[in-house]
Amino acid sequence: MRTTVAIIGAGPAGLFLSHLLHLHGVDSVVLERRDRDYCERRQRAGVVEHGVAEALRESGLGRRMDREGFRHDGIELRFDGRGHRIDFPDLTGRHVMIWAQTEIVKDLIARRLADGGQILFEAEATAVEGVESERPRVRFASPEGDEDVLECDYVVACDGFHGIGRTSLPEEVVSTYDKVYPFAWLGILADVPPSCDELIYARHERGFALHSMRSETVSRLYLQVPAETDTAAWSDDRIWSELAARFELADGAWKLGTGPITDKSITPMRSFVTEPMRHGRLFLAGDAAHIVPPTGAKGLNLAMRDVMLLAEGLRRRYAEGDTAGLDAYSDTALRRVWRAEHFSYWMTSLMHTDPAATPFDNRMQRSYLEHIAACRPAAAQLAENYTGLPEV
Structure with a gap:
């Protein structure tokens, strides 16, 4: 040929x-x-x-x-029981x-x-x-x-x-x-309408969680888990319970919808x-x-x-x-x-819980998240990279 x-x-x-x-x-x-x-x-x-x-x-x-x-037009960073929205068009004029x-x-x-x-x-x-x-x-x-x-x-x-x-x-x-991270993502597809209008990136002391979607009726969610995790160790009930805990807001104003899980997979982090x-x-x-x-x-x-x-x-x-x-x-x-x-x-370093992290490391993470929430240039830097730099 x-x-x-x-x-x-x-x-x-x-x-x-x-x-x-x-x-x-x-x-x-x-x-x-x-x-x-x-x-x-x-x-x-x-x-x-x-x-x-x-x-x-x-x-x-x-x-x-x-x-x-x-x-x-944005994502939500959720930490310490609070949510902060990163507004892409306001910060960059772009969206995803x-x-x-x-x-x-x-x-x-x-x-x-x-x-x-x-x-x-x-x-x-x-x-x-x-x-x-x-x-x-x-x-x-x-x-x-x-x-x-x-x-x-x-x-x-x-x-x-x-x-x-x-x-x-x-x-x-x-x-x-090469760099291999000491954790992975447990990802699921679920037949349930998304519980949010935009992606939620949640940092929690028990690990990272991400709420995304595939359609108006299908949600895509992820949990940080140890790198050697087997999906068989995670029942549907355990997954939903852990997701709810990591996404929880201090004022209880947000609730995670649940439904049948149709797919489970492990994504290594590298x-x-x-x-x-x-x-x-x-x-x-x-x-x-x-x-x-x-x-x-x-x-x-x-x-x-x-x-x-x-x-x-x-x-x-x-x-x-x-x-x-x-x-x-x-x-x-x-x-x-x-x-x-x-x-x-x-x-990845900002949002995940490193099993080898010290209390000092954890405080540094929280400090930078608070900086992004309070400082427009810091939020703009995140938004510019996330939406895609036009030229590099």
């Missing part, structure tokens, strides 16, 4: 890149080891930055998001959208297939070869179990932390930076960066290059920003013969990546 750009991974990053390249007249093939149903059901992020939401709209993919998603990654993927798959795009499901990439040549290739196992080869001009790996893309970079050119994000004609994007703890809502958005950069670089390469954008990709992307890494680390 032959194409211009071989894309490994049919997550939102790989699919969005394929869609943007199509709009620029550049052909691509997407290889995905899972089947379509799995891709469209996989639960992931739900917060879309202002700039990423605009990019979806501009590329013709925003209609259902605007009709069925939620525009959020609550629109599940699963829905973005559904729209992208439908649009790529309608446009005649090639997405090969159940096609697992097994090797990336020749990336230092002008004709790299990806070996993959077809759904029938046969080996095939996809030849191309460029390879973009959007295949996640455990994919083949990152491990295809020569060890001698790669540097990695920060990770690979440098560089390009070697020869192989480019890394999204989780293949970087991981952030989900507290800052940056994982999906960083991945989408990566491929927006790549799409423009590839457009210039084929429309103008200019490779400057591709040559600068890694350095440009990493500036945003490290800003997001810091923000995600900061939010």
Whole structure:
């Protein structure tokens, strides 16, 4: 097989890149080891930055998001039994959208297939070869179990932390930076209308909690738990009781709605960066290059920003013969990546209870939360990073 750009991974990053390249007249093939149903059901992020939401709209993919998603103009920080709202438009002039990654993927798959795009499901990439040549290739196992080869001009790996893309970079050119946190998130989906209009980030002495939503009838909630937690140890009653305790306000003015829990999962907390994000004609994007703890809502958005950069670089390469954008990709992307890494680390450290924390550490957390609640510039810094910095 032959194409211009071989894309490994049919997550939102790989699919969005394929869609943007199509709009620029550049052909691509997407290889995905899972089947379509799995891709469209996989639960992931739900917060879309202002700039990423605009990019979806501009590329013709925003209609259902605007009709069925939620525009959020702020978040609530809850601590010491009090709530404080961070007003995004007032502080930054921007907002975010609550629109599940699963829905973005559904729209992208439908649009790529309608446009005649090639997405090969159940096609697992097994090797990336020749990336230092002008004709790299990806070996993959077809759904029938046969080996095939996809030849191309460029390879973009959007295949996640455990994919083949990152491990295809020569060890001698790669540097990695890693931090593993001593806690995880127990996440649930529940058939109950959201108990709030915007996300609640709660710091409690028993651990962090987050209240989010997926629709007008489905809530998405998280609890900080020890890193080695098994979901089997948490009954539905225990989950609801713990969530209620961590979200409780001192004046009793807010009540958590409960309902049937339809899904439970554990999300490890990790920060990770690979440098560089390009070697020869192989480019890394999204989780293949970087991981952030989900507290800052940056994982999906960083991945989408990566491929927006790549799409423009590839457009210039084929429309103008200019490779400057591709040559600068890694350095440009990493500036945003490290800003997001810091923000995600900061939010995680601010809102979670560290099992090794001293009383001094806990007082420092509370002091900074009080500072954000009382100081407009401090609140604005949080809002600017959360809604997405336009340029980094």
